[in-house]
Amino acid sequence: MATTHIKRSTSASRLVNYAEKRAVKKDGLNLDIQYAKSELKQVRDVYGNPGKTQAYASRIAFSPVEFNPKDPHAQQTVLAVAKEVYAQAYPDQQVALYEHADTDSLHVHAVIGAINLETGQKMHGNWHQYRDHLVQITDQVCREQGLMVTKPDPNRHEKRTMAEIKLRAKHQPTWKDQIRQAVDHTMQNPLIRDFQSFQADLKQQAVKVWQRGKNLTYQLLGTNYKSRGAKLGLDYEKETIFNELASRQTQSKTNQQPKRAINATNEPAQSDPDRTPQLPGHSDSTASHGQNVAGSATATNRADRSTGQPPVSDDFKQLRRQQQQLTGPIKIDLTKRLRGLSKADQPDQSRKSDRTQTDPSRAGQNHPDHQPAQQPSEPNHSSNDGPNR
Incomplete structure (x- = not known):
């Protein structure tokens, strides 16, 4: 042999x-x-x-x-x-x-x-x-020559020199055994899925590893003891390590795909009701916006809306309140001006009221509720020239 x-x-x-x-x-x-x-x-x-x-x-x-x-x-x-x-x-x-x-x-x-x-x-x-x-x-x-032929052990994953065999027989550990134990400990971690994490984990165990052509070289940190993976055994060669890391990456991707699919199918389709009125293509968007700005929508019209119509967004409500705050002083000032004009025209109005009281036939027609409203935008400037004749 x-x-x-x-x-x-x-x-x-x-x-x-x-x-x-x-x-x-x-x-x-x-x-x-x-x-x-x-x-x-x-x-x-x-x-x-x-x-x-x-x-x-x-x-x-x-x-x-x-x-x-x-x-x-x-x-x-x-x-x-x-x-x-x-x-x-x-x-x-x-x-x-x-x-x-x-x-x-x-x-x-x-x-x-x-x-x-x-x-x-x-x-x-x-x-x-x-x-x-x-x-x-x-x-x-x-x-x-009639000699025995060496039969390789198919389950042999480590290679040992004669010196290693003798030291092992004396129960003395070798530096190659330290490297093998570090690699075995690293590969037992299922989170090690790429060569970078493989290197980092071995470094924590005082073992440096790098690629050199078709081989991996291991070295004990702080020493000159280094060996190629092929010298340590089949489990420590580059091809074996890289195949295992690639298999773990593939398995990780396979396990994640069903989870993503389940999450995608279990999530119901939900719409955001607050965003619907803001969409320019929505049929109720323009009408809703116009009614809120003008303030002409009544409680009856809002009650008559179908339950499926989305409510008015908070942004439009806030805009309406701001507009009310801005138009409030203008209305008060306009009311004061109208009161001043009504006092200047008070003699004419008194005479008209006297005529109305003396004519019983027209009393029912000139009801104050049906009196036409004066146009505030065209004040009577003739009062500046004196009383009307």
Whole structure:
């Protein structure tokens, strides 16, 4: 049973230096393992090396159940199996192999040159594609060699390194566990529905998160400990988090739509009776306005109105009171003037009344109630010239 790993690197020499120090056995593919660094550099110089990636670091680890790390025969078998895997996966690449036995399981580090020896082109793609390709080849070779094949757990949502597994066995928490617990606590809150609120909630738990390409990167505040979501597990990857947030937004909109529809259907149509007389197109608006301003509407006419007609608005009532207040002094002044004129014409009126009393036949016709009203707008100016003759 073998597990695989691969990632890109900006320095092939650094990878060789790290792997060569602890190697118990080593071998090469398409290069002399004793001169791995120089031959990798020669190929880059011949074909050119645009970009930063010089090589890819890969690793194959075998189960201690099948191979004892201290057994020389097991070490030789593991190195041969690893070379066969990389020969099938990258037949046209330079590959330097270094076997380590310093852990509980035998594992082989591979430094894969980025340039294809046949085409001169660099490896193109992403590490997900490279890993899947390497996993398929590894499983195939293990079957051919009669070894167990690693079966991934479909319910596994966390990824842990060997160091994490050992610390967990000692019941010692790791900084990655702190990040996982913070993310789990945040995602348990149903009000977290977008990435901004996701960031803000994690910040309160001393975890910073940001987007970096197709990944999310988490970091413990105040430390240099940071990890991509893909390294923490499936539940912490960008795709998983964003899909869950989008699902919550959709569910929230779906739950709000029926409520708005119910409120719209349950509210009866209500009209504002005070606004109806103010509408210019209303049939009763002009008549109502004219009657209130002129003050000619009587109590009988108002009583005869149908019950469905809206009442006169308070604004028109206030306007009527203001008009009454303004016309009051004018009426009083006009009454005083009429009284002055009536006193000036009093001799003529007395004579007319005498004639009326002496003529019994006309007594019933000249009743005071039927006397024509004088025109106040045309006063008699002849009184200024003396008494009438």
